[in-house]
Every structure is written in C-alpha cells, then in structure tokens.
Amino acid sequence: RKEVEQDPGPFNVPEGATVAFNCTYSNSASQSFFWYRQDCRKEPKLLMSVYSSGNEDGRFTAQLNRASQYISLLIRDSKLSDSATYLCVVKEWDTGKLIFGQGTTLQVKP
Amino acid sequence: GAVVSQHPSWVICKSGTSVKIECRSLDFQATTMFWYRQFPKQSLMLMATSNEGSKATYEQGVEKDKFLINHASLTLSTLTVTSAHPEDSSFYICSALKVAQFFGPGTRLTVL
Numbered sequence: 378r379k380e381v382e383q384d385p386g387p388f389n390v391p392e393g394a395t396v397a398f399n400c401t402y403s404n405s406a407s408q409s410f411f412w413y414r415q416d417c418r419k420e421p422k423l424l425m426s427v428y429s430s431g432n433e434d435g436r437f438t439a440q441l442n443r444a445s446q447y448i449s450l451l452i453r454d455s456k457l458s459d460s461a462t463y464l465c466v467v468k469e470w471d472t473g474k475l476i477f478g479q480g481t482t483l484q485v486k487p
Numbered sequence: 488g489a490v491v492s493q494h495p496s497w498v499i500c501k502s503g504t505s506v507k508i509e510c511r512s513l514d515f516q517a518t519t520m521f522w523y524r525q526f527p528k529q530s531l532m533l534m535a536t537s538n539e540g541s542k543a544t545y546e547q548g549v550e551k552d553k554f555l556i557n558h559a560s561l562t563l564s565t566l567t568v569t570s571a572h573p574e575d576s577s578f579y580i581c582s583a584l585k586v587a588q589f590f591g592p593g594t595r596l597t598v599l
Contacts, residue, residue, distance in 0.1 A: 385528075420580050420590040421531065464530070475521075475588055477530040 400465030408470030
C-alpha cells in the first residue's frame with residue numbers, strides 16, 4: 378500500500394466548475410500536511426498547508442480528517458490557469474521527510 | 488525570500504559518463520537539503536537527505552556509490568550520477584530546508 382494515495386485522474390472540468398480532490402495517508406503519526414501544485418516539467422510549488430480546522434485561501438479550501446487519515450482540496454470557480462497536477466504531501470513527524478502522493482491531474486477547459 | 492537554483496536545467500550524456508548537478512540556496516543558508524527523483528507520471532521519490540558537513544542519508548534502494556552527494560557549504564549541495572545509464576534518465580529535483588522545503592527548478596537528465 379502506498380503511503381500517500383491519490384486518484385491520478387485526469388479530472389477534466391469546464392471553467393467555473395467546482396472540483397474536489399481527495400487523498401489518504403497510511404502513517405497515523407504524520408505531522409503536517411500540504412497541497413503542492415506541479416506544472417508540466419516544473420518543480421512542485423507549495424499551494425497551501427492543511428489543518429484539522431480547515432483552511433481557505435481564495436478559491437481553494439483544504440481539509441484534514443486525522444481520524445480517517447484523509448485530506449481534501451476543493452477548488453471553486455476553476456480557471457484555465459488551475460490546470461496542473463496537484464500533489465498531496467505528508468510530512469513525517471519523526472524524520473521530517475516529505476512523502477508525496479502520485480498527484481491528481483486537473484485540466485480546466487474553456 | 489527562499490530561492491533555490493539548480494544547474495544545469497537539463498543535460499544529455501552518453502551512457503557510462505558521470506553527471507554533476509548543483510543545488511544552491513540563493514538567499515538563505517540550508518543545513519539540510521534533499522534530493523528527489525521523478526519518473527514520468529510518477530510521484531517525487533526522496534533519494535537522500537544531504538546534511539552540511541556530514542554524510543548524506545540515503546533512502547532504501549538508492550545506491551550511495553552511484554549517487555554521490557556532497558554538501559560542502561551551507562548554500563550548496565551537489566549530486567553526481569556516476570556511470571550513468573539510460574535507466575537513470577529522470578527529473579532530479581532538490582529542495583532546501585528553511586522551516587518548509589523550497590524546491591529547485593529541477594534538472595532533466597537524459598542518458599543515451
């Protein structure tokens with residue numbers, strides 16, 4: 378079983394749509410959680426951290442459920458520029474290492 | 488800021504040659520840097536943790552004699568792929584730790 382699992386997609390949505398990505402992780406001792414965005418042939422860039430209380434940054438909302446070991450990302454009013462691969466990332470508390478999911482590909486179409 | 492650079496951004500080499508990739512933290516000092524590898528349509532896989540002034544810590548399955556890491560200063564870590572083969576062709580990305588990990592732009596290695 379992978380440590381961080383994501384549906385690879387692709388998710389093809391029209392502009393303006395709301396889309397949700399899910400992620401599960403296997404290590405219950407994981408410390409911190411993040412969503413990164415990776416454009417084709419580029420490095421990953423931090424999109425947002427994820428907290429149990431939920432957090433929002435503009436059109437993006439992230440949620441963490443520690444009991445279910447489940448992380449989500451909601452994108453509202455999708456833009457063409459949101460097209461990318463979204464990586465679910467978990468930081469191990471004991472080693473500080475980042476564990477990356479496979480990524481979910483989003484394609485927003487006009 | 489927290490800017491990380493990598494050089495070269497891409498390299499093509501013949502099988503059997505060695506390739507050195509540099510990772511620099513441009514505006515901060517980083518005692519810890521990380522080296523990742525990403526194959527097409529796969530996630531980033533941590534290869535090793537590079538610590539300034541000490542030996543790197545390699546992940547299981549990564550050959551330390553093939554992937555030589557040197558972290559000689561607080562702003563520079565290098566990864567040398569020795570005797571590269573076509574199966575080493577991949578996207579190599581480094582990151583530097585400053586509370587969070589900040590990633591370099593990556594180096595695309597193609598071994599013919």
